[in-house]
Amino acid sequence: MLKPLDWQSAQGVLRVLDQRQLPARSEWLDCDSPESVSEAIHCMAVRGAPAIGIAGAWGAVLAARAAAGETDWRACFQSALQNLGRARPTAVNLAWALGRMRGLADTASDSQALAEACEVEAARIEREDLAANQRIGELGARLLPKGSRVLTHCNTGALATGGHGTALGIIRSAWSQGLLAGVYATETRPWLQGSRLTAWELSQEGIAATLLVDSAAASLMGAGEIDAVVIGADRITRRGDVANKIGSYMLAVCARAHEIPFIVAAPGSTVDSALLKGSDIPIENRSADEIWWAAGLDKPMAGITTHNPAFDITPAELVTAIVTEEGIASPMNGQGMALLERSDSGSGHS
Numbered sequence: 001m002l003k004p005l006d007w008q009s010a011q012g013v014l015r016v017l018d019q020r021q022l023p024a025r026s027e028w029l030d031c032d033s034p035e036s037v038s039e040a041i042h043c044m045a046v047r048g049a050p051a052i053g054i055a056g057a058w059g060a061v062l063a064a065r066a067a068a069g070e071t072d073w074r075a076c077f078q079s080a081l082q083n084l085g086r087a088r089p090t091a092v093n094l095a096w097a098l099g100r101m102r103g104l105a106d107t108a109s110d111s112q113a114l115a116e117a118c119e120v121e122a123a124r125i126e127r128e129d130l131a132a133n134q135r136i137g138e139l140g141a142r143l144l145p146k147g148s149r150v151l152t153h154c155n156t157g158a159l160a161t162g163g164h165g166t167a168l169g170i171i172r173s174a175w176s177q178g179l180l181a182g183v184y185a186t187e188t189r190p191w192l193q194g195s196r197l198t199a200w201e202l203s204q205e206g207i208a209a210t211l212l213v214d215s216a217a218a219s220l221m222g223a224g225e226i227d228a229v230v231i232g233a234d235r236i237t238r239r240g241d242v243a244n245k246i247g248s249y250m251l252a253v254c255a256r257a258h259e260i261p262f263i264v265a266a267p268g269s270t271v272d273s274a275l276l277k278g279s280d281i282p283i284e285n286r287s288a289d290e291i292w293w294a295a296g297l298d299k300p301m302a303g304i305t306t307h308n309p310a311f312d313i314t315p316a317e318l319v320t321a322i323v324t325e326e327g328i329a330s331p332m333n334g335q336g337m338a339l340l341e342r343s344d345s346g347s348g349h350s
């Protein structure tokens with residue numbers, strides 16, 4: 001199974017499949033310190049909300065190992081976790097995973113015990129995410145009638161998670177059940193997660209798909225070619241506002257205009273119950289260079305400023321359903337979350 005991360009315990013190395021190089025090259029980076037894991041997350045060698053949570057957890061194992069032998073090992077560990085948490089701000093999965101690791105320092109008797117507990121916990125987080133994705137896939141496929149033509153945005157597949165994928169996991173599951181008549185993937189400007197990563201994953205699995213530039217989505221919907229939009233999420237608030245890859249909001253507006261269901265898929269670790277409104281979610285602004293490279297320039301053009309937010313917020317009012325491993329919920333136009341279908345095989349948590 002395709003996996004973005006590979007923990008090598010004996011070597012004390014987290015191997016990261018460098019997603020910046022895909023699909024041209026499959027190169028692995030060896031991260032042997034919490035700082036190098038943090039950099040791999042920041043530069044998007046590993047990306048996707050659940051995957052950066054898992055990478056953060058393995059980074060915490062490296063932090064615990066590095067703290068061994070220090071008199072104030074607890075403080076060293078906590079400070080490394082704080083740094084890791086700053087790598088990317090929008091996906092709550094990173095803070096969520098680090099929160100689970102942080103708690104282990106309270107009960108560990110010494111740094112050796114902390115490192116061992118962290119390793120067990122990181123493996124658990126990774127395992128749970130895979131199970132959650134498989135459950136999301138099964139549940140989400142129920143929302144797609146036979147013959148559905150679905151459009152997805154960005155990359156929410158195995159590369160972005162512990163395996164299988166969230167929105168792409170639904171597409172995978174629905175495809176294997178013979179439910180899909182068409183899969184459409186947006187290119188996903190400016191980083192091209194759609195054309196570089198989603199198209200690659202789909203092609204590897206033999207799932208027939210069509211790639212389009214982001215701005216072709218509205219006319220495709222207008223032509224009656226799309227029956228559902230299925231996307232992932234980086235953070236979901238209590239009322240169901242969704243932070244996801246820039247362009248998601250535009251797709252949601254278009255989907256509503258054409259009365260097309262807009263389905264969001266994410267593990268429970270993406271739900272931030274501390275936040276009510278999407279406007280409270282920190283949105284990552286990325287380097288201007290990411291846009292100018294496509295114009296053949298290695299720095300911004302003189303006199304032109306650049307707007308490059310990595311994510312946008314889709315208000316709950318535009319979201320038809322949210323699929324997590326717990327079940328399928330409707331944000332009911334922002335009036336509160338209603339569980340439409342409860343997962344019948346548990347959350348997958350062990």
Ligand SMILES: CSC[C@H]1O[C@H](OP(=O)(O)O)[C@H](O)[C@@H]1O
Pocket residue numbers: 047048049050153154155156157160161166167193231232233234243244245246310
């Ligand atoms: C299943 S992952 C959610 C997710 O991550 C993406 O962002 P990025 O590539 O910048 O890490 C995107 O918003 C996807 O929907």
